[in-house]
Amino acid sequence: MSDIAIAPPQADTALFRGRTVGLMLAIGIAGFAAMLVLGAYAPDLRSGRNGGAHALSNAVTGYAALVQLAEATGRHPRIVRTAHEFDTEDLLVVTPETGAVDISEALMQRATRPTLFVLPKWRTVPDDDHPGWARYQGLLPLHEPIGVLAPGVRFTMRQYSSGGGALVSNGVPGRFWAPRPIQVITGIDPTNKQQQDQWRQLTPLLTDGRGGIVLARIGEGPLYVLADPDLFNNRGMKDLGQARSALALLDWMNSTDPDGVAFDVSMNGLGHSRSPLKLLFEPPFLAMTLAIAAALLLAGLHAFGRFGPPRARARAVAFGKTALVDNSALLIRKAGREARLGGRYAAAIRDRAARAFGAPARLRDGALDEYLDSLKGAHRFTDLLQAADAARDRHSLLDAAQALHDWQEDKSR
Known part of the structure; x- marks a missing residue:
C-alpha cells in the first residue's frame, strides 16, 4: 500500500514560513551564545x-x-x-x-x-x-x-x-x-x-x-x-x-x-576563579571556539539550502500496465526465479514467430520447431531454445533472451 495521498498536494502546507523559522533559530542561537558569555564573565561584571x-x-x-x-x-x-x-x-x-x-x-x-x-x-x-x-x-x-x-x-x-x-x-x-x-x-x-x-x-x-x-x-x-x-x-x-x-x-x-x-x-x-567556560573565549582556545562556530554556521546554511526544486515522493505501487509489469518482475527477482523463465520466454517467442511467419496451424511442439529451423538465418531456433532452457543465472538468461529476440528480428526483415 502507498502512504502518498492520491489527491494532489496543496501549494503550501508548512506550519511556519521559512523566514519565521530562520528568525526563531537566530534569536535562540544568539540568546544561547549570550548566556554562555555572560556566564563566563559574570564575576567580572559585578x-x-x-x-x-x-x-x-x-x-x-x-x-x-x-x-x-x-x-x-x-x-x-x-x-x-x-x-x-x-x-x-x-x-x-x-x-x-x-x-x-x-x-x-x-x-x-x-x-x-x-x-x-x-x-x-x-x-x-x-x-x-x-x-x-x-x-x-x-x-x-x-x-x-x-x-x-x-x-x-x-x-x-x-x-x-x-x-x-x-x-x-x-x-x-x-x-x-x-x-x-x-x-x-x-x-x-x-x-x-x-x-x-x-x-x-x-x-x-x-x-x-x-x-x-x-x-x-x-x-x-x-x-x-x-x-x-x-x-x-x-x-x-x-x-x-x-x-x-x-x-x-x-x-x-x-x-x-x-x-x-x-x-x-x-x-x-567579589573575586573570580579561572573556569573552563571562560577559557573558551580567551586565547589560545578562542581560535578553536571560532572554528567550531563557523563549522556550525556552515552546517546550518547547508541544511537550509536546496539543490534544485523539491521532489515529490513516488507512490509505493504506481498506476498502469507498466507498473504492473515492473512490480511482477520485482517479485520474480526477489523470489530468485529469474533463471527458470528461459524456457517460457522461448515458448512465447515460438508462438509469436508461428503467427508472424504463417506456420501451418496443425504443427505442434517438435514439428513446429523443425519448421522454424527450416527458415533461413544464421542460427537455428532449436539451438536458441536449448540455450534458454539451460540458463541458470541472470547473465546467461539475458544473453539467451537477447539471441531469441535478434533471431525473430532477423527473420522479420
Whole structure:
C-alpha cells in the first residue's frame, strides 16, 4: 500500500514560513551564545555596589572615592579579583570586612612587597532609600579587627571617642585628623603563642598621641596595617586635606618601582576563579571556539539550502500496465526465479514467430520447431531454445533472451 495521498498536494502546507523559522533559530542561537558569555564573565561584571567596605563600594565605608582620586591623579589604580594577581610590585591594598577572612594567600605572596591591610571598624546595614549605600549601626566588636591577622599577628586594640585632633606622624607624609570615634592598636598580644617571630616588631607610623597606633609597620618588611579605615574610606575622603594626605601616604608606601596601586576585592567576595567556560573565549582556545562556530554556521546554511526544486515522493505501487509489469518482475527477482523463465520466454517467442511467419496451424511442439529451423538465418531456433532452457543465472538468461529476440528480428526483415 502507498502512504502518498492520491489527491494532489496543496501549494503550501508548512506550519511556519521559512523566514519565521530562520528568525526563531537566530534569536535562540544568539540568546544561547549570550548566556554562555555572560556566564563566563559574570564575576567580572559585578559592580560591587553592595554597601560593603571595599574598593568598588560607594557606601560610606567603601573606598571607591580613593580609587577614583588615584585614577584622576595618574596613579593607575586597578581592581584585583584573584590571588593570581598578587604577584606584582605595586602596593596592594587589602580591605577584609571581618576577622574570619582568610588572608594567608596575601601574606605568603606579599612578604617582601608593599602591602597595606585596612582593618574593619563599622557594622552597617544597606540603605533602602539609596541602592549601594549603607547606614551605621555601630562599631564592630574588637575581636573582628583583631582577628584579621591572627593568629600570626594578634594585636591588642582599643576604641574610644577622640577629640578629633591631629594625628602624630612618625616619618610619613601628610596631615591626618583623628576620626570620631577612633580605633587604635595598643600593642602585640603577649599571650599569643602562635605569634610569628618576624612579625613581633611593631613600628608606629601614625599615632593618636596617647599611646594608640593608627598606622603601623609589622616586622622589617613593607607590611603595613591601618587600624582605623576612616582615614581612607569614603567618609574620610570628604575632607580635601585628608584626601591629599591619603594619596601622599599611598605614594610613600608604594616605593618599589610600581606601575600603580592594586586594590583587592577577592577577599570581599567579589573575586573570580579561572573556569573552563571562560577559557573558551580567551586565547589560545578562542581560535578553536571560532572554528567550531563557523563549522556550525556552515552546517546550518547547508541544511537550509536546496539543490534544485523539491521532489515529490513516488507512490509505493504506481498506476498502469507498466507498473504492473515492473512490480511482477520485482517479485520474480526477489523470489530468485529469474533463471527458470528461459524456457517460457522461448515458448512465447515460438508462438509469436508461428503467427508472424504463417506456420501451418496443425504443427505442434517438435514439428513446429523443425519448421522454424527450416527458415533461413544464421542460427537455428532449436539451438536458441536449448540455450534458454539451460540458463541458470541472470547473465546467461539475458544473453539467451537477447539471441531469441535478434533471431525473430532477423527473420522479420
